[in-house]
Amino acid sequence: MVTSRTLDAMAGASLFLKCENLQRGGAFKFRGAYTALSRLPEPQRAAGVLAFSSGNHAQAVALAARELGTSATIVMPLDAPASKVAATRGYGAEIVTYDRYAVDREELAATIAAERGLTVIPPYDHPDVLAGQGTATLELIEEAGELDALFVCLGGGGLLSGAILAARATSPGVRIHGVEPAAGDDGLRSWRAGEIVHIDVPRTIADGAQTQHLGRYPFAIIREGVDEILTVDDEALVDCMRLLASRLKLVVEPTGCLALAGALSRRESLAGQRVGVIVSGGNVDLDRFAALVG
Numbered sequence: 001m002v003t004s005r006t007l008d009a010m011a012g013a014s015l016f017l018k019c020e021n022l023q024r025g026g027a028f029k030f031r032g033a034y035t036a037l038s039r040l041p042e043p044q045r046a047a048g049v050l051a052f053s054s055g056n057h058a059q060a061v062a063l064a065a066r067e068l069g070t071s072a073t074i075v076m077p078l079d080a081p082a083s084k085v086a087a088t089r090g091y092g093a094e095i096v097t098y099d100r101y102a103v104d105r106e107e108l109a110a111t112i113a114a115e116r117g118l119t120v121i122p123p124y125d126h127p128d129v130l131a132g133q134g135t136a137t138l139e140l141i142e143e144a145g146e147l148d149a150l151f152v153c154l155g156g157g158g159l160l161s162g163a164i165l166a167a168r169a170t171s172p173g174v175r176i177h178g179v180e181p182a183a184g185d186d187g188l189r190s191w192r193a194g195e196i197v198h199i200d201v202p203r204t205i206a207d208g209a210q211t212q213h214l215g216r217y218p219f220a221i222i223r224e225g226v227d228e229i230l231t232v233d234d235e236a237l238v239d240c241m242r243l244l245a246s247r248l249k250l251v252v253e254p255t256g257c258l259a260l261a262g263a264l265s266r267r268e269s270l271a272g273q274r275v276g277v278i279v280s281g282g283n284v285d286l287d288r289f290a291a292l293v294g
């Protein structure tokens with residue numbers, strides 16, 4: 001957990017940052033992947049796992065598989081960033097590439113999994129995955145103590161739903177805020193509508209939250225458990241990337257800044273409060289980082 005007087009002065013509140021950019025694999029995703037893999041029955045785990053992702057979930061599943069002594073197959077688009085492909089391969093995973101304009105990845109993943117007898121590990125729509133993601137909030141509250149408010153980014157909803165379960169059990173009075181990119185406010189719309197709303201792939205620099213809809217398991221928890229869903233624009237994310245790098249010496253990817261940007265946008269209502277912020281990840285190529293903050 002990281003705190004900063006500069007940040008507290010800016011926010012007018014005491015902020016407690018859970019820095020998952022410093023987590024193994026560079027994002028909180030390792031928590032869910034490891035939890036899900038470790039709960040598989042031994043023969044099933046030994047047969048190997050499969051994930052389809054071009055992002056942090058792929059690295060997390062590859063790393064968790066290596067830790068638990070099994071094999072991971074990762075289905076990635078041909079045009080996935082070279083650094084992500086290299087990192088995933090570096091953790092020992094087998095990479096299967098596909099043309100994202102010609103092939104449906106879920107079908108391809110299901111076919112490969114069936115042929116090879118692998119278990120698919122989804123990025124958020126799974127009880128063990130979201131339970132694992134919840135440990136980030138559990139640790140934050142154990143270290144910071146009771147909180148008045150908690151800000152968590154929102155993509156498919158694994159991190160937020162896990163946070164709700166952990167926070168409600170350990171810091172019952174905390175107000176929980178989910179934060180999405182303004183261009184992809186499907187979570188807010190779903191929450192208001194009381195059912196999962198689907199959208200086109202949103203145009204945002206927050207690539208970890210470019211999901212088109214919430215997962216069913218996360219939504220069931222978010223629907224009842226969240227106090228507010230708010231959105232922030234890309235400019236606010238870049239401002240936070242700059243702030244975290246220059247003042248706290250933290251390299252955070254755009255998606256990882258959603259929660260902090262959300263908290264800073266709610267300054268007035270947070271005055272004097274104890275506020276938890278999940279900084280969700282730090283996997284961003286340095287060239288891209290420089291281009292964004294430059």
Ligand SMILES: *Cc1c(COP(=O)(O)O)cnc(C)c1O
Binds near residue numbers: 027123158159282
């Ligand atoms: C996956 C991811 C998210 C979104 O998490 P969900 O569980 O899909 O809501 C946010 N930030 C980072 C860095 C991620 O990798």
